[in-house]
Amino acid sequence: MKNLLGFIQNFQCINMKEGMKYRIVLLWVGCWLFFSSDAQTVRVSTEKLNISIDKEVSFHFQWSSEDHIPIATDQTRAALVVNGVQCSPFILDPSSVKQEQTRFQEWGMSKVTAFVSHFQNKDLNILQSTRLVLPEKFPDVVLIEQSYTNKGKERIHIDSVTSLPLRVSPKQLSSGQQDHLLASFQGGINEWGRDYALIWLSPGFSQDNFQGMHQTVSPERIEMIGGGMPFVDIWGKNMGVAIAHIEKEPQWVSLPVKVDADSIARISIVEVPDESIGMDGWVAPGESFETVLSALIFHKLDFHDGLRQYGELLRTRGVDIPTSSPQAAYEPYWKSWGFELDFTLEEIYGILPELKDLGIYVANLDDGWFDYYGDWKVNRSEGKFPGGEEDMIDFVDSVHQRGFRTNLWWYPLGVSPESDLAKNHGDLLVMDKDGNYPKESRQLYQLCPAYGPAMDHVEGLVKRFIKTWGYDGLYTDTRGLSAVPPCYNKKHKHKTPMESFQQTTRVFEVIDETLKKYNKEGLHEVCICAVPHSPYHMPYYQISSASDPVDLLQTRRRIKVEKAIHGPSYAAGDCYQVPDDEWSGFSVPQSFQSAVGTGGQVTTFYTDLDSVQYAIWKRWIQEYRSLELSSADYTNLYDIAFDKPEVHVVKKGREMYYGFYADLWSKTDPIELRGLEQGVSYKVLDYANGRDLGMVTADKPYVYSGFKEFLLLRVTPE
Template sequence: MTTRRAFVQWLAAGAASPILVGVGVRDARGGEPSRVALRDDRLVIEFDPAMRSRLAVRRGGGTRALTRFDASETLEQLIGPAPAPTSDGPAPDTRPVRTIDRFALVDAAHADVSTAFGAGRQLRLVGRSAHGFEKTVRITLLDARPGVALLDTQFRNVGTQPTDVRAWNVAAHRLLPAAAGAGGYWTYSGASHADRRDWVQPVKAGFDQRNFMGMNASDYGGGTPVVDVWRRGQGIALGHLDIVPRLVSLPVKAVRDEVSLGLRGEQTVTLAPGATLDTPTAFVMLHDGDYFVALDTYRQMMGAQGFHAPRPPASAYEPIWCAWGYERQFSLDYVRATLPKVQELGFKWAVLDDGWQRRTGDWVPDRAKFPAGDADMKALVDDIHARGQKARLWIAPLAVAPGSDELHDHTDMLLLDADGAPQAITWWNSFYLCPAYEKTQAHIAALMKKVIGEWGFDGVKIDGQHLNGVAPCYNPAHRHARPEDSVEHLADFYRVFHDAAHAIKPDAVVEVCPCGTAYAFHNMRYIDQAPASDPLSSWQVRHKGKTLKALMGASSAYAGDHVELSDGGRDFASAVGVGAVISTKFTWPVDPKPKDSFLLTPEHEQAWRHWVEVYNAHRLAEGRYRGELYDIAFDKPEAHVVEKDGVLHYAFYAERWSGPVALRGLQPGRSYRIVDYANGNREVGRIAPGHDAIALRFEHAALLRAEPLDA
């Protein structure tokens, strides 16, 4: 057995076993089948004779089990004939369900393989159930990625009759309890929910999250098909690597002091004799620290399949002012009156938000606000440009309102469900259009030509929770090969509007704000700027920043969204410290709203001016986010690091803190001067060679820069 990559080995009880692979898979002494394992420098996956598997971690010369032997790859079979349809449609399927979770191991083989993700070593296992199914599992460990395992699972009907299958499960495990007093488990999930919950949460008693990648509400769905569960010092990530979105779930559930997770597909299919059911390629990854490294690894592995977020235009890192402070009732006079203050404070983007259009779906200027129509829109853009700023326009594609000309003239573009009903978009009281329909794509390309090419805008703000995911489409006019075409080709719609905008202005900025949803990774190839998407707290600003810097790249143009949405409505520190572009929606000199005013008071103006100066002095959004250095759940105070021009910038957050903090990532043997870069570069301490701790006392945030003294 090599030290870098272990061969398949049979683990006979009480003795080291030779490599034995063959039909019958009996152990070296001719007895019953024993366990089979595949391992690398970090991960061990073992299978028992019933093809149940156990995960273990190799650390410090030893091996520690993370799970028991779990029925990890299972099938759910429906018993009996399907119910006959009624006059009202399909009848409820109330057939009993048999969970097939034991497959007698009958064959095993290993081989060196080459994959899209690099070279590795693969173990192929075949098992038979007592209920007429054969299961084949291929586990691949990659030479360049210790701790990562790929799992390809296939189920085959080896019986003589067709049978219906309701669901499958892959890599389903229950993690053993964390050490007593160690803080339990935390989780990241990439699913979207209508309550816009945190993406990063503690796994408390009763925690149960399905994490469905389809629609979890009428207009909330899609996401990144990865979950991560970690305790102090050890984590496990699970997801799939398919190049299109799949309607699967990644459930995470607290089971007493343990945590279960897995990859699950739920769709009734009929398997004829000899027919197979293939699951998406799954991956399991063991890691230290929190979820950042796992998401970064997922990004790199998807990159090996051609998925890369675009390099943002330089202007994507400029501070942003948005007219949404006036909401839909804005007027041109209000916007024009605010622009001088926007310019004075140093915000380089002016964004015209919702309310400029005649109706949702009718993307023409509202004559009540733009009496001259297109001419008024062009004049506004010219005013913004004359101030040395760039102009961005809000749109909500894929949404069309009842009563709009778009709906009247182009009903064929609607996304329809299996009953022929349109899919509702709640916020705008609108309906979905189908993103996979060529006509829908042609319409968004034409709109980009008008917005960027004719009106002269420098970018667009593509907005709406409905844009993150769509339901299957049954509209017969679209001639879909499968209803899931709409789901799997949503990214093509993104490609059309991104390419159309950049064909007109190569440095145009395409911002996508999916309003509280967990960004769908498959769409990220066509996003220049991703904001915190309507954060509910400063905590969301920060952990969404960590997440998106992992998924889109450490120097991606993440924006903190309107600072007015942060804690207290003025927490610029949470955006600046994680390397986010700053953004605001203040109103000035007046705010016509009787309540919920965002008026820039003299006190606010002083603070806004200060933070624009801090942001522009350091431009940390352009730096490299170092999410691997701190665990966002277990390291206290909460810590983030951005490296810019070889210098480390630290951000610490706590309600109150008094005590030492470790400055990780410093070069050994060097001395550092530590300064508070948000408060005039005031020195707060020095670090001698061989040390990395400093005493800090702060409330809410401390933003520090480590300046080498021996540079």
Template sequence: MFCTRISVVTSTIVTMMLTALFACGSSSGGRVLEDEQIRVELTPSGGLQVSLKASGGEVPLSTGKNAAFALVDSDGNLVELMPSSVESYQAPADDEFGPGEGLKVEMQPVGSSPLSELKVRVEIRLVDKKPGVIVCRADISGLDSAAMARLGGVSFYRLNLRADLADPQAAPHDFYLFQGAGYQWGKWHTRIEVTEDYAAENWTVRHLPEQREGGGYPFNYLWTAGAGLALAQIDTVHHVMSLPVNTGPDGSVTISLDRPAEFIRPDETGAEPGLPVMVGAFRGDFYAPLKAYGALLERGPFTFAKVPPDAYEPIWCGWGFGRDFTPQDIYKTLPAVRDLGIPWVVIDDGFQQSIGDWPLIKEKFPRGDADMRALVDSIHAAGFKAKLWWVPMNVQSTDPLIEEHPDWVVLDSEGREKREDWWDVSQLCPAYPPVVEQQKELVRRFLEDWDYDGFKMDGGCLGMVTPCYNPAHGHKHPEESCRAVASFFQALQQEAERIKPGAVMEVCECGLPHDPFKMQFYNQQVSADPVSSDQVRARIKTYRALLGDDAALYGDHVELSTGPYPGDGVEVREVGSDFASTLALGGVIGSKFTGLADSPGEDERKRHLGIRSHWRHWFELSDRLRLHEGTYLNLYDIGWDLPETHVVARGDTLYYGIFAQGFDGKAELRGLEPGRQYLLTDYSTGKELGRLAATGHDTFECSVDGNLLVRAAPAE
């Protein structure tokens, strides 16, 4: 993070005073919070010791040895905070998180320090309606101008984790990690194996100068086979911060929530109210903590977008033809799209001369808007709905918009444009009103003049807005640009809904995590350039947890279900055909084929052909099963349970997706009702797999090479 060295100031006298504080007039219960799932103890050193309460006893997760709260001075020294008083309290029913028992802790720097006049008041409380989590705030006071000059930042919720506390046979760093921040296309963020030298800063924006890409949301989760710990910021607006994860010399893993002083904004009294933060203890993978995180976010006006019925329908995208597509390519492919029963046709990148004002390519559309409208009219006349690809909030160096309004772009603190190389774009500032109005005009042009029914908004640059220092914009604070991304998407959504009620707003972040703040304002999330089938499944499970069963989650073009990704800069042939990884989790399937054939091959331009019988089978199966109408059951750990299994319930019938390469053995079928008889069927092929009398510990012998899809239907 932003600290460069550690200088922890302590003394024997202070340690004795703290020990006396916790020993006198304060029993263990006075500094412990617990419900049926979590136990949190504030230690004498100011640490937070967190355990998961399980049927076999408590499973320790964080040691509590180091101080959980620290300031950073302007020289990069870490100044740990120690509790000076602890008071119990009861949060009332009308609190934004509802009732819950809590602690109020006064904390201050220990010993001599340039920051000794600062005080931090921490509130830690249970949430009665959400067992397993505590919600915390850390208010800072004493932040006058002189103190701000001496402050480098804060490092709060510093939790030290050891996997060997839960499993003595494990190495201390033997965790899987879900990190809400993404740094590079192709890289995992949903299931990372923590190594002995793991280090990631995990900025919620593209903040570091060396970052090519970046952004996401403020959430980390580390888990073992038995237990896991989550740390997340749960304010309902975006904040610039880092959630670093680091393996230490002793093999333990430290996480925290860090903020540089440049993004700390005290009021006129020198106080800065703390941000609400979730710490949670869970069993299993990231599903349960993400579900809790989403539930805590949805308060007040914050709510995730409602999903129109059309958003669940399969998709054909013209991107298979690439940027050099022609309208004739689209026309000639429509019969094959119709043959598969696909309702949506997407016109992708390549219709425009440049990004910004989006002038049309004259060679493709010689009559301009009239020719584009004719293309959309033809798509509609053939019985399809049409989406248009575009990259909002960005401008290319060759576009007329940047010539006319060079002052509209985001500038960093050195006055440089923030660029994204793949699209050759600079970011337009979403907090600058003229930008918002120009982008709304584009929505009107695309949906009214051209008559599209929705959008495919695409690009890794959608979530990478950085703090803006452009003096022309009159920002009170540079991070206004980051926070305005959500309101920018809200403006687009409202304009689209006004013109086309129920418009499908698809967003693809191109290999990076979607951030929840703008997910309030679009209704179809894409797994976003997965490079392997297991990435498809992990990302769909992510957003199924965060957004709920109503979410319309597009697995992206099936041709991307290849992998694993060999590494940065290596070209991958996109010839995948794994529809099962999307369908089995209730996702939306789609393809970018350039034609259908009876056997594998390429078209005359060396582009991928879909195998007619295979494509037809999966699109018909998706339409018949409609698993998006089911309920995803979180019964398997995507990291530790083998073979990887997912299950969706429709009524009392369970649909299992089992994924492995070369598996032969017993697969466990969880969730069956003990005492009932079930008929097992391969729901892809229709082959009967036998009957099973459920006991609550149910397995069946199978071989899996890729996937096996099993329907368990009551036999009576």
């Protein structure tokens, strides 16, 4: 047997939830089951995975795609804490083991192993039920679900449940080299400016990645925020392992990552039932507590392939994340934010001829056009819309007549405390348990997405923007869209306060459906400022912004994230590059090479270009249009953490486009071109500078070229 890939302690599950129950074919496969003579050990194997389960329900996973040092089981955390007691170990009942080959409605043909185990301590008597599913169409994935049944005479309280506790060292993921740090992707939400796509794991690191509402603190703001992506990935130079829950809606869980003094990383999925928001941690005799459906994903290189498989798993469950975008979504566009809140219509009209000369035919109206959040009446200030709604309609008509499409910025859940909506329709708002309206980062109240009349209000607004005013699409923005707090508004008659949190997706669905109702070709773009997009919202928009990166590194990483979880040709915006003299931190420094080389969509909110800048912008916007790399296939061939220089690859037909990035790269250091076909010769062109760099083959894939900041290569088969 090859080296073990991972060890996971105390998995407890069965009773797979909706979608895991549907069986068409049920076959007994007796040869899977094996008990060793000295210890009762269950073994399961597929072409890619070997799993063993010992008598104390420790799991040992071997991924046959990579030879490596075993990952030790995390022995420091009990899987279950009940009434303040750590319930460990559970003892496997060998007579309960059942192994089958089953066809699921969701997963297709799969190998399934199920068993029970027991824990007894004084008055505690708990049955742990476990089910593992290994789908054939996901050969690098193990699905795990657990349940705990109270077999005692008194009710018990589930204090916490820990699933998939992994203990990972650099040596185990980096061919025995302990001195290398591990890299990670972490889908939790933190303060503005923190990276989530690449976080190095050094001793002492700790991050909860709590998906529920929590406080973040930065010099600029203190805010309550929640949501994110319930996915954590850790990788080394050789391979990576990711964990995620794959429920059909957001869950109140954590995915903590902690690093010991000896660089050992510990990850898991933790559930802590909170009765105050309607989560029930009490279990009566004979009743059960079910954990979230979890996935363990193995992969090579960085987070990309783990995220790709995670997205596919969610699609299989019915979370219909789009894999590509309509053709119009790839158009480069400008928006008015460069003129900030005090823009005038004349400023916008004045820049349109230059935009058209540059090759930009989409001009969007950004923040500052309205009076109060929630009411969304036009701003009647001089220079804007003093004539009210008729001026807005005239503006949209004028932009259209000049040959542009235009989309409207808004934050659909936000409600100003001074608004008519807040004063007269507080019944539409999220309310906390003390009867107050909680405020998000912009000091706004929020509509409750789980309350029908509140979503009717949103539907009416979209109808006004699209049908009455004539906008072509919508740009939905701000951090407050990531999640909504639990709602205690009695008028909403929620089953539990958690409904508002778990149904935040509903506002995205209402927006997109209403937009398409009044404009079938309308586009919906979403920016969740400086945080990872929630996969549960993704089915309802066609363009994903890189979400306010603070530098070009973050921009490129976030474009890779969106291409991974959506699909290789999905439209991912570069988040508004501007000339260096206009950069203020809420955009990325000018670098068309960074956007084009990663397959990103070019966007901007510049206000003024000098003649030199104009020539650069015109050249690169034309280049962007002619290459069409934003709609081509992003191809994962390099690791953004461990490969140097940083590399991104976009494949268009048989041509390969490579974007290399480094502060400074020596011409004496080789640059490897991966992904070339055997037996084919390729011509290499530095298309940014028009330089012929010769020929390469799969056997001799190296070029030698020094560069500063970037090198863009087109590699064409002869």
